Amino acid sequence: MAMGSLAGMLKARGYDVRGSDEHVYPPMSDQLAQLGIPCFEGFRAENLDWQPDRVVIGNVVSRNHPEAIATMERGLPYSSQADALAELFIQDRHSVVVTGTHGKTTTTGIIAWTLHHAGRNPGFLVGGVLTNFQATYSIGNGQFFVVEGDEYDTAYFDKTPKFLHYRPTTGMITSIEFDHADIYNDLEQIKGEFRKFAALIPANGLLVACADEPNIREVLPSAVAPIHTYGEAQDADWRIGAIEKRNDLTTFTVLKQGVRFAEFETPMIGRHNLWNLLGATAILHHLGLSPEEIRAGFREFKGTKRRQEVRGVANGITVVDDFAHHPTAVKLTIDAVKTHYAGQRVWCVFEPRTATTRRDVFQRDYADAFMQADVAIIANVDKPEKAPEGHRFSSERLVADLRERGIEAHYISTVDDIVAYLAQHAKPGDVALMMSNGGFGGIHQKLLTALGELSS
Numbered sequence: 001m002a003m004g005s006l007a008g009m010l011k012a013r014g015y016d017v018r019g020s021d022e023h024v025y026p027p028m029s030d031q032l033a034q035l036g037i038p039c040f041e042g043f044r045a046e047n048l049d050w051q052p053d054r055v056v057i058g059n060v061v062s063r064n065h066p067e068a069i070a071t072m073e074r075g076l077p078y079s080s081q082a083d084a085l086a087e088l089f090i091q092d093r094h095s096v097v098v099t100g101t102h103g104k105t106t107t108t109g110i111i112a113w114t115l116h117h118a119g120r121n122p123g124f125l126v127g128g129v130l131t132n133f134q135a136t137y138s139i140g141n142g143q144f145f146v147v148e149g150d151e152y153d154t155a156y157f158d159k160t161p162k163f164l165h166y167r168p169t170t171g172m173i174t175s176i177e178f179d180h181a182d183i184y185n186d187l188e189q190i191k192g193e194f195r196k197f198a199a200l201i202p203a204n205g206l207l208v209a210c211a212d213e214p215n216i217r218e219v220l221p222s223a224v225a226p227i228h229t230y231g232e233a234q235d236a237d238w239r240i241g242a243i244e245k246r247n248d249l250t251t252f253t254v255l256k257q258g259v260r261f262a263e264f265e266t267p268m269i270g271r272h273n274l275w276n277l278l279g280a281t282a283i284l285h286h287l288g289l290s291p292e293e294i295r296a297g298f299r300e301f302k303g304t305k306r307r308q309e310v311r312g313v314a315n316g317i318t319v320v321d322d323f324a325h326h327p328t329a330v331k332l333t334i335d336a337v338k339t340h341y342a343g344q345r346v347w348c349v350f351e352p353r354t355a356t357t358r359r360d361v362f363q364r365d366y367a368d369a370f371m372q373a374d375v376a377i378i379a380n381v382d383k384p385e386k387a388p389e390g391h392r393f394s395s396e397r398l399v400a401d402l403r404e405r406g407i408e409a410h411y412i413s414t415v416d417d418i419v420a421y422l423a424q425h426a427k428p429g430d431v432a433l434m435m436s437n438g439g440f441g442g443i444h445q446k447l448l449t450a451l452g453e454l455s456s
Contacts, residue, residue, distance in 0.1 A: 001127050002150070002162075003058045005136040006081050007037050009089060009125070012139050020047045020067060031129070031136065045070035052076065056084050063156045080155040082165035089123055090145045090167055096122075096283060097166045099149035099197055100174030100210075102329050103276045106268075107174060108148040109304050110280040114297025115144055118289050122146050128323070131302040144287065151193060153183050161193045164200065170286060171201045171225075172208045172279055176215035179326055182355035187215070194219045201225040208282045210275070211236040228286070230278045238282045240274055249299075250274070254281055262291035264298045269308055270336025308336060311444040314451035316428025318344075321444050324435040325354050327365035333435060334372045341431045348373035349418060349443070351382060351436035352395060358387035363394065367401040376402055376409040377418055382438065415441035423450040 003019070008031065010017045020040040024032065032039055040047045048055065048070050055071045055078040062068070071078050079087070098108040105128045112124035113132050123140030125147045130136070149163030149171075176194055178187040199222045201207050209216050211229035220227055230238035241253035241260070249265045252274055266277060277298060284294050303309070306323040313319070318341070324333040330350065338346055348370060352358060358381055370376045378395040387393070395411050402409035412418045422432055434443055 001136060002081050002125065003056070004032055005125050006056065006085055007032065008035050008135070009085075009137050009139050011035055011037055013088070016052075018047075018050065018052070020044075043067050048074065048076065054079060054084070056081055057155050057157075059153055059155050059162075061156060065156075068156070080158055080162075080165070082154045082162040083158075085125060085147070086165050086167055089125075089139060090147065093123065093145040094143050094169045094287075095167045096144055096146040096170045096172075096287070097149040097163055097168035097197075098146070098172045098174065098283075099151065099163045099194070100172070101151070101177040101179050101326065102332070103174040103272065103279075104148050104150075104172075105323075106273065106304055106307055107172065107276040107280050108146055110277060110298070110301055111283055112138075112146040113301050114280065114284055114289065114294055115142070115146065115287070116140075117297040117300060118293040120144060120287075120289075126304070128307065129305040131305060132300065149197070151190065152180055159183070161197070163197050164193070168197070168201050169205045170208070170283060171197065171205070172283060173198070173216050173219070174210055174276070174279060175213055175328075176219070177326065177328060178361070179356055181359050181361050191215060191219055195222040198223040198225075206283075206286050208279055208286075210279065212275075228282045230282050231275060238278055240278055243274065252277075254278060256285075261285075262295060264295050266298050266301065268301070268303050269340040270332065271339075272332045272336065308333065308340075312448045314448045315455040316430075317422075317426050317451055318431045319444055319448055319451075320431060320433045322433065322435050323437050325352075325357055325437045327362050327369040330366065330435060331369040331372070334370065334433065337431060337433050338372050345374045345427070345430045347375045347377060347422060347426060347430060347432045349377045349379070349422075349432065349434050351379045351438065351440050352393050353382040353436055353438045353440075355386065358382070358384055358393055360391050360393050363397065364401070366398050367405065370398075370402055370407060370409070371405065373402075373407060373409075376407055377421070378409065378411050379415070379418060379440075380413040415443045415446065419443060419446045419450050422447055423454060426451075 007017045018038045098104045108126045109130045115122040121140045121142035122144040125137045127148045151161045153159045205225045207223045207225045207227045210231045211233035212231035229236045239255045244251045251265045253263050254261045309321045311319045311321050322333045324330045399409040399411040
């Protein structure tokens with residue numbers, strides 16, 4: 001996603017941009033096609049025959065990758081995505097970097113949209129398609145650049161997190177949990193990287209951090225910048241007071257150091273999104289926006305594609321798409337959907353696909369994550385051979401654990417078989433929640449098509 005977005009930004013700056021990938025899927029494939037950016041299918045040395053002035057190498061590329069080898073052999077200048085972004089788009093601007101295991105995509109989007117809505121014309125780069133912009137980026141020409149700071153490593157030649165490259169003036173940490181088991185040994189190693197991030201923010205900047213997370217509190221002493229905290233903790237600088245549901249909007253009161261700051265409303269669902277909005281409030285207030293400007297932006301923010309996104313309704317069944325893959329994100333997503341669709345049966349369909357979910361590190365945690373599901377369907381692990389033998393996640397075991405806890409659960413290996421099962425068993429009024437960080441074999445449209453055929 002980040003590489004495709006950078007390609008679009010470079011194109012907008014007038015560069016000739018071409019790329020290589022395998023099996024690019026929507027929404028990024030659609031975005032690249034609309035921008036007229038050619039994408040070679042597959043990786044070959046000859047993809048570099050056009051002699052680019054610089055090769056930007058993504059973090060999925062290994063040292064023995066054919067195009068990485070060709071870059072070195074031909075002496076072509078190269079850099080990582082993070083360094084290219086920092087050099088060409090962030091330099092000399094006020095960089096706002098949002099980090100954390102969960103919530104960073106949505107929170108980055110909230111901040112970018114609200115600044116835009118208030119006329120600040122920010123540049124931004126976010127790891128999801130923002131519905132308001134129908135894009136993942138904007139080069140902007142205002143003072144601010146807002147970027148989602150990923151803790152994943154930068155490139156095969158730079159094993160530091162990408163967020164350490166983005167020159168933060170204002171920073172945010174939403175959460176810290178163990179993830180990315182392919183590059184981190186344990187939680188302590190991850191906290192070490194967040195300590196480095198906290199220390200990067202200058203004394204005249206600001207670090208906004210969630211006070212509810214002990215792991216975050218442990219890294220804050222590394223900061224030299226002022227710190228503003230937010231969350232449910234009694235000592236948080238920013239808190240939420242009254243929450244009220246009004247038709248399709250949720251209204252909530254924000255308190256700053258115990259005093260009413262403003263009342264806001266949002267069309268987004270889930271309590272976790274209220275905390276994303278709360279952290280964004282602290283950032284936006286620091287950047288100079290008034291409560292009225294923040295209120296107007298929040299009300300119009302329509303969220304991010306693949307975050308509780310309704311893909312369609314067919315035969316009375318609502319199909320929802322979400323990017324959730326970490327067990328905490330899975331739990332929060334299920335809770336949000338269950339609350340929003342109160343009284344309706346929710347089918348929770350999950351594809352274990354990330355480098356971490358292929359491993360058994362969260363085998364037990366996923367059983368807790370699915371406890372609110374009405375029905376759970378667990379698909380095959382995608383490319384299980386990429387996980388160490390003897391430490392691979394088991395879909396069958398998760399299903400057995402859920403059944404022991406009284407949750408109806410099914411292991412159905414393929415997308416087509418899942419679609420057939422849902423088409424046969426789901427009833428009008430049900431919700432089908434699909435969770436994967438990938439394309440999941442086009443399951444959303446396949447299901448909508450199958451359900452549509454039933455009603456025709």
